[in-house]
Amino acid sequence: xxxxxxxxxxxxxxxxxxxxxxxxxxxxxxxxxxxxxxxxxxxxxxxxxxxxxxxxxxxxxxxxxxxxxxxxxxxxxxxxxxxxxxxxxxxxxxxxxxxxxxxxxxxxxxxxxxxxxxxxxxxxxxxxxxxxxxxxxxxxxxxxxxxxxxxxxxxxxxxxxxxxxxxxxxxxxxxxxxxxxxxxxxxxxxxxxxxxxxxxxxxxxxxxxxxxxxxxxxxxxxxxxxxxxxxxxxxxxxxxxxxxxxxxxxxxxxxxxxxxxxxxxxxxxxxxxxxxxxxxxxxxxxxxxxxxxxxxxxxxxxxxxxxxxxxxxxxxxxxxxxxxxxxx
Amino acid sequence: xxxxxxxxxxxxxxxxxxxxxxxxxxxxxxxxxxxxxxxxxxxxxxxxxxxxxxxxxxxxxxxxxxxxxxxxxxxxxxxxxxxxxxxxxxxxxxxxxxxxxxxxxxxxxxxxxxxxxxxxxxxxxxxxxxxxxxxxxxxxxxxxxxxxxxxxxxxxxxxxxxxxxxxxxxxxxxxxxxxxxxxxxxxxxxxxxxxxxxxxxxxxxxxxxxxxxxxxxxxxxxxxxxxxxxxxxxxxxxxxxxxxxxxxxxxxxxxxxxxxxxxxxxxxxxxxxxxxxxxxxxxxxxxxxxxxx
Amino acid sequence: xxxxxxxxxxxxxxxxxxxxxxxxxxxxxxxxxxxxxxxxxxxxxxxxxxxxxxxxxxxxxxxxxxxxxxxxxxxxxxxxxxxxxxxxxxxxxxxxxxxxxxxxxxxxxxxxxxxxxxxxxxxxxxxxxxxxxxxxxxxxxxxxxxxxxxxxxxxxxxxxxxxxxxxxxxxxxxxxxxxxxxxxxxxxxxxxxxxxxxxxxxxxxxxxxxxxxxxxxxxxxxxxxxxxxxxxxxxxxxxxxxxxxxxxxxxxxxxxxxxx
Numbered sequence: 001x002x003x004x005x006x007x008x009x010x011x012x013x014x015x016x017x018x019x020x021x022x023x024x025x026x027x028x029x030x031x032x033x034x035x036x037x038x039x040x041x042x043x044x045x046x047x048x049x050x051x052x053x054x055x056x057x058x059x060x061x062x063x064x065x066x067x068x069x070x071x072x073x074x075x076x077x078x079x080x081x082x083x084x085x086x087x088x089x090x091x092x093x094x095x096x097x098x099x100x101x102x103x104x105x106x107x108x109x110x111x112x113x114x115x116x117x118x119x120x121x122x123x124x125x126x127x128x129x130x131x132x133x134x135x136x137x138x139x140x141x142x143x144x145x146x147x148x149x150x151x152x153x154x155x156x157x158x159x160x161x162x163x164x165x166x167x168x169x170x171x172x173x174x175x176x177x178x179x180x181x182x183x184x185x186x187x188x189x190x191x192x193x194x195x196x197x198x199x200x201x202x203x204x205x206x207x208x209x210x211x212x213x214x215x216x217x218x219x220x221x222x223x224x225x226x227x228x229x230x231x232x233x234x235x236x237x238x239x240x241x242x243x244x245x246x247x248x249x250x251x252x253x254x255x256x257x258x259x260x261x262x263x264x265x266x267x268x269x270x271x272x273x274x275x276x277x278x279x280x281x282x283x284x285x286x287x288x289x290x291x292x293x294x295x296x297x298x299x300x301x302x303x304x305x306x307x308x309x310x311x312x313x314x315x316x317x318x319x320x321x322x323x324x325x326x327x328x
Numbered sequence: 329x330x331x332x333x334x335x336x337x338x339x340x341x342x343x344x345x346x347x348x349x350x351x352x353x354x355x356x357x358x359x360x361x362x363x364x365x366x367x368x369x370x371x372x373x374x375x376x377x378x379x380x381x382x383x384x385x386x387x388x389x390x391x392x393x394x395x396x397x398x399x400x401x402x403x404x405x406x407x408x409x410x411x412x413x414x415x416x417x418x419x420x421x422x423x424x425x426x427x428x429x430x431x432x433x434x435x436x437x438x439x440x441x442x443x444x445x446x447x448x449x450x451x452x453x454x455x456x457x458x459x460x461x462x463x464x465x466x467x468x469x470x471x472x473x474x475x476x477x478x479x480x481x482x483x484x485x486x487x488x489x490x491x492x493x494x495x496x497x498x499x500x501x502x503x504x505x506x507x508x509x510x511x512x513x514x515x516x517x518x519x520x521x522x523x524x525x526x527x528x529x530x531x532x533x534x535x536x537x538x539x540x541x542x543x544x545x546x547x548x549x550x551x552x553x554x555x556x557x558x559x560x561x562x563x564x565x566x567x568x569x570x571x572x573x574x575x576x577x578x579x580x581x582x583x584x585x586x587x588x589x590x591x592x593x594x595x596x597x598x599x600x601x602x603x604x605x606x607x608x609x610x611x612x613x614x615x616x617x618x619x620x621x
Numbered sequence: 622x623x624x625x626x627x628x629x630x631x632x633x634x635x636x637x638x639x640x641x642x643x644x645x646x647x648x649x650x651x652x653x654x655x656x657x658x659x660x661x662x663x664x665x666x667x668x669x670x671x672x673x674x675x676x677x678x679x680x681x682x683x684x685x686x687x688x689x690x691x692x693x694x695x696x697x698x699x700x701x702x703x704x705x706x707x708x709x710x711x712x713x714x715x716x717x718x719x720x721x722x723x724x725x726x727x728x729x730x731x732x733x734x735x736x737x738x739x740x741x742x743x744x745x746x747x748x749x750x751x752x753x754x755x756x757x758x759x760x761x762x763x764x765x766x767x768x769x770x771x772x773x774x775x776x777x778x779x780x781x782x783x784x785x786x787x788x789x790x791x792x793x794x795x796x797x798x799x800x801x802x803x804x805x806x807x808x809x810x811x812x813x814x815x816x817x818x819x820x821x822x823x824x825x826x827x828x829x830x831x832x833x834x835x836x837x838x839x840x841x842x843x844x845x846x847x848x849x850x851x852x853x854x855x856x857x858x859x860x861x862x863x864x865x866x867x868x869x870x871x872x873x874x875x876x877x878x879x880x881x
Contacts, residue, residue, distance in 0.1 A: 064420055066427075111606050117419050118363050122556065123605050126598035129553075133595035169736050176735030176742060177721065177728045177749065180714065184722045187711035194671050196697035196726035196789055205732070235549065239427060246424050251713070275443075278435030285428035286410055293414075293421040299713045 009304040021160050028156055042154070042224055044264045045163040046217050051244035051256035052170050053213030058242070059251035059299075060174055061206040062186025063113060064121040067128025068214050068241045070108075071101040073233035074131060075215025076222035077141050080150045083223065085140075090153035094162075094219045101215020102208045104131065109207035113200065128238055136230040146229030147222075154224040162220065166213050171253055173209065182206050186251065243281060247288055249295030254302040259295075330463040335586035336579060341470040341539065343578020344477035348532035349555030350562070350570035351484060352403075352525025358501040358565035359521045360415060365426040366406060367529055368552015369433035374399045374530025375448075375543045376441065382449040382537075391451075392476075392534050396527035403526025404519045412515070430552075437545030445544045448537035473535045480531055481571055484524070488567060493520050501565065550594065554581075557601040563614025572612070623685075624649045624825050625670075625793055630679035632665055639665045641849045642679070647793065652819055652826045654836040656860075657846035658869055663829045664706055666846070667795050671703050672696040683793070698726055702791035704782040706798045706829075712771035716762055716781055719770050720753040723788035753788065760784040760814070776807045780814075787818065794818075796828040800835050808832060812839050837861070845869065 024041070027033040033041070050072065057065045079097030082088040088096070112123045136144055173179045181202045184192035193199050222228045244263060248255025263281075270277035288295065300306075349371055356364045374395045381391035410429050414422045455468040488494040496517045499507040508514050536551070537543050558577045562569025577597060584596045604611065627645040631638065640662045647653055655663050668674040670681060672693040681688050688696050702723070711719050730745040757763040760780045765773065770781060779799060786794055799815070800808045812835055819826055830836045836843065837857040845853040845860060847869040853860060860866055 064423070112602070115605055115609065118361075118423060119560075119605055119609060121423060122363065122560070123602050125553070126557075126601045129598050130595045130602075133592065133598075137589070137591050172736045172738055173732065176732070177725050177730075177745070178732050178735055180718055180722055181725050183714060184711050187713055188709045190673060190693075191705065191709035191711065192722070193693040194673065194697055194703055195723050195785065196694045197722065198692070198694045235553075239431065242424070242427070250420075275435055275438045278431055279439060282428045282431035282435060286425055286432065289417075289421050289425040289428065290410070290413060293417055 017164060021156075024160070025156055040264060040268045042159055042220075043268075044261050045159045046221050046224075047241075047244060047260040047264050048163055048257050049166045049213055049217040049220070050241045051248065051260040052167055052253055053210045053217065054241050054245050055210075055248075055251070055253060055256045056170055056173070056182075056206050056213075057210040058245050059249070059256070060179060060186060061182040061203060062189075062250075063203055063206065064117060065124040065207070065210070066121050066235075066238050066242055067108075067124035067126070067131075068210070069233040069235070069237035070128035070131035071105055071211040071214035072218035072221070072237065073135060073228075073230070074101040074104050074211075075218030076228045076233070077135055077147070077218075078215070079219035080147050080222045080228060081141060083153065084147065084150055090151075090158070090223065093153075093223075094158075094216060097219035097222075098212045098215040101218065102212035104215075105208045105211025106204060108211075109204045113203040113207060125235065125238070128233075128235065132230050132233055135233075142229075144230060146227060146232070148227045150222050150226050150228070152224060152226060154220045159220055159224075162216060166216065167253065167257065170209070170213070174253065178202070178205070183251070240281075243285055245295075246285065247295055249297035249299060251299035252295070252297035252301055254300070255295055255297030258297070330460070331586050332583070334464050335582040337464065337466055337470060338586075339579030339582030340575060341473045341578070342582060343558075343575035344473050345532045345536055345539075345551065345574075346555045346558045346577050347571045347574025348477055348480065348528045348535070349551060350558040350574040351481075351567060352529045353556050354559040354562070354564055354567060354570035355497070355521050355525045357559070358567075359497060359504075359518055360411070361419070362411060362422050363426060363556065364411075364525075365423070365552070366429035366433055367525065368548035368550075368555065369430050369437070370399050370403055370406075370526045370548070371529040371533040371536075371551065372437060372543070372545060372548035373402060373433065374526075374533030375537045375547065376437070376446075376533075377530065378534035378537050379446055379448055379543055382451055388451045388472075388534075388538065392531060395530040395534050399530030399533075400523035400527040403522035403529075407519060407522040412518075430548075434545050434548070441545065443545060445542050448541045448543060450541070451538055469539050473539055476531065476535060480528060484528070484567065487524065493517065497521055554594075554597045557597050560601060560611055561604050563611025566611065566613040569611055569613035622649050623647070624651075624683065625827075626682050626685075627670075628680045628682070630666070630669060630681060631677050632662075632669055632674060633677045638849050640669065640676075643846070643849075643851055645844055645851070647825055647827060649792075650819075650823060650825055652815075652839060652841050653828075654840035654843040655827060655829045655846060656831075656833075656836055656843060661846040661869075662849040663846055664797060665849075667703060667797055667829065670696075670795060671701055694726070697789055697791075700790075700792035701795065702786040702789040702793075703795035704779075704786050704797055704799060706801065708778050708782055710770040710778055710782060710785070713769060715767050715769055716757065716773065717750065717753050717766040719781060719785050720756055720788045721749045723785050724749045724752060726789070756784055756788055759818075776803055779803065779811075783814075783818075787822070792825060794824055794826045796826065796830075798829055798831060800830060800832045808835055811835070815839060 024033065028038060050068065054065065054068045057063050075097035078100040079093035082093035082096050083090060108127045112120060112127065115123055135141060141147055181192070181197045184195070184197055185199050185202060189199060244260045245256055247263070248259035267277055270280065349367065352367050353364060356362055377395040377398045378391045381394050406429055410425055411422065414425055452469055452472065457466045459466060488497060496507070496512045497520065499510070499512055500514055500517045504514055554577060555574065558573035559570045561577065562573025577600070580600065581593050581596060585593050623646055625647040627643055630640060630643040632640040643666065655666065657663055665674065669676050672691055676689060683699055683701065688699060711722060728745060729748065730741040734741040754763055754766060757766055760783065762777060762781055762784060765777065770778065773781060783796065783799060800811055803811060815826065816839060818824060840857060843855065843857060843860045844851055845866050852865045852869060853863045855863065
């Protein structure tokens with residue numbers, strides 16, 4: 001049973017995505033989708049990128065990082081400087097933002113990843129804050145006032161294809177021997193190491209990949225919202241991203257995507273009650289941890305086989321509950 | 329040189345606040361290995377209780393005591409409702425819950441009293457003491473902070489080393505299972521730890537209100553994180569370590585503000601944290617522990 | 622030919638000497654047992670051999686090259702693989718994936734071809750899967766290849782751990798209480814399997830075991846560790862009648878100590 005890239009389900013999925021892309025594009029052009037929906041649609045895409053990127057570190061590799069907004073900040077500022085101050089095209093700015101964040105991830109990762117659990121969490125939080133304070137102190141990028149008047153280059157084409165690409169890249173990484181090495185570290189670090197996995201190398205790789213895509217999300221964010229400030233990328237933002245990953249299930253890309261969509265929609269509904277939104281968010285987090293600490297999906301993923309199984313189960317053809325690599 | 333001594337005094341006042349909060353962090357971590365992220369928010373609640381009491385015309389000491397009692401209860405409630413069931417859960421789940429509780433307290437605070445900054449009543453009209461011909465200034469508020477902190481620290485030392493509950497706390501933090509087998513009620517001991525730690529944080533909250541005159545629902549985030557840094561620097565789980573760590577962090581921050589830029593202050597605390605974590609993760613007063621294979 | 626030689630190996634934790642001045646030699650193809658009362662330091666020796674702990678003193682040489690100071694994954698690449706006393710599988714990976722982790726170090730494709738799904742990726746994964754399935758067949762786990770490791774019954778988890786260690790194609794296999802928690806029938810099957818593996822894979826095996834029937838039944842040579850020191854070495858017959866060994870086991874009839 002050879003799995004290939006151009007399999008029928010893959011082609012179907014591609015077709016579905018393209019149809020979604022085309023229809024949405026038409027909707028945006030024709031004005032069926034107004035600015036409010038557009039804003040939230042773009043936010044969903046940015047949040048998906050952030051969630052799956054943090055999932056590489058926290059979920060797949062099991063290294064608890066809570067300073068993800070710091071990498072987002074580097075992507076946002078790096079790319080904004082490229083387009084605003086240096087006059088580079090948007091594509092180049094995106095690459096610089098993401099690569100800059102990845103480099104920061106590498107620099108942060110090498111010393112910190114020797115730490116474990118709680119200590120690692122606090123150290124990443126510390127680095128996130130340090131990044132923010134450094135940006136705050138650079139006059140060139142506006143200090144506390146931030147950068148204003150960034151051109152709005154982020155359009156539907158960019159954001160759609162980059163979101164899809166991010167998910168695809170991370171999924172392909174995860175389902176390769178390199179991703180398995182990361183998962184092995186999460187599952188049992190000592191066993192992974194004695195089975196020949198260079199754990200330091202893979203922790204740093206995971207951290208760098210996560211930071212890269214957080215930087216990409218930051219760049220898209222900066223070029224959609226015109227303005228960025230150091231406070232945009234504080235601990236609160238890191239917490240938001242963490243909630244996506246934890247609620248969705250540490251280690252499940254499907255879970256991250258679903259919870260990024262769900263929670264963004266929820267915040268849109270609660271937009272007028274910003275305070276209530278945080279109360280609900282935090283309660284949700286506490287309750288999920290108490291009731292289902294593995295998150296919505298656990299480590300399970302969406303799979304075509306899973307959908308088929310689910311269909312069998314729902315239509316009564318199944319042989320009882322399957323134990324599940326599948327959609328729940 | 330004057331700058332140095334002036335900043336030393338400012339730093340010791342600020343450091344006293346960190347130390348009081350850090351004590352709670354370190355005690356809770358020592359006993360159930362939990363970084364209680366909500367601890368900084370208990371400090372915020374303490375400040376608000378003190379604010380309420382003093383605006384009602386209460387004096388400083390009654391307000392301080394009320395705030396400590398209220399927060400002691402709050403600390404126990406948080407432990408019972410949120411953390412207790414997670415004692416056997418993976419550490420990450422507990423950490424996330426603690427972050428959740430922290431945000432819950434903050435956002436509930438915003439709902440209840442609004443996000444705006446409140447001005448703390450002027451319980452002590454400021455008196456300035458000029459030392460060395462006015463080269464160095466100490467205010468009566470700074471003295472109050474330092475004196476109250478030292479007294480509370482001594483009280484804590486007494487409780488931990490001389491009372492029954494203190495012995496139980498030390499036993500549980502050493503080996504919870506063995507303590508249980510020896511007839512110690514672990515649940516009550518953990519509750520007591522939360523109560524004491526939270527009361528200390530509440531005291532810090534009231535003192536900060538008196539010192540800076542301004543409070544808001546998010547005031548707990550930064551001091552909370554920094555107090556955690558202080559606890560780690562001193563060696564988490566070690567009570568005198570938290571005290572020394574808190575004072576040192578306050579002094580270092582004051583010196584950075586005095587000689588450099590106050591904008592860098594926050595970064596310094598975290599840089600210190602990372603250096604300590606990498607060079608000596610067990611902290612200045614801590615001992616190393618290994619994972620069993 | 623000597624495969625492994627351990628010279629004057631010592632390890633202290635704080636003031637406690639867990640292993641002190643241990644000397645051992647394993648020849649190619651030998652099946653050797655390491656026994657001793659609880660807390661004698663057997664697992665510590667394994668942790669030293671695999672680089673999980675660094676020795677305080679002494680040297681470990683594999684094919685005359687010192688492996689002291691190497692990381693566990695480097696030691697694995699030099700040819701030592703192990704199992705754990707308390708099973709350490711990758712619980713949320715499938716049985717086949719657990720085995721494939723061991724092939725990781727020989728992976729034929731890089732991260733870029735994984736992400737871009739270049740032909741090299743498919744070929745590499747197919748190769749690994751095929752090799753893995755072959756190996757699972759030997760350990761009678763092939764029919765469970767897609768199950769999560771955590772869902773296997775206990776005995777199969779132990780077998781999977783051995784299969785995973787074998788997948789690394791080691792020259793020296795360290796088994797830490799492979800029969801712990803198994804019933805007599807499972808133990809007998811395990812013994813057969815260990816013999817079979819050794820003959821067919823030409824492997825050197827060092828095993829820690831409390832089940833004396835198993836140790837005496839399959840090992841050619843035995844080292845006895847007590848309080849961190851080697852107190853005896855010899856054939857099963859010699860060990861059975863060794864006075865020091867009997868004393869170490871507190872007069873228990875050694876052929877019946879710990880289990881059936």
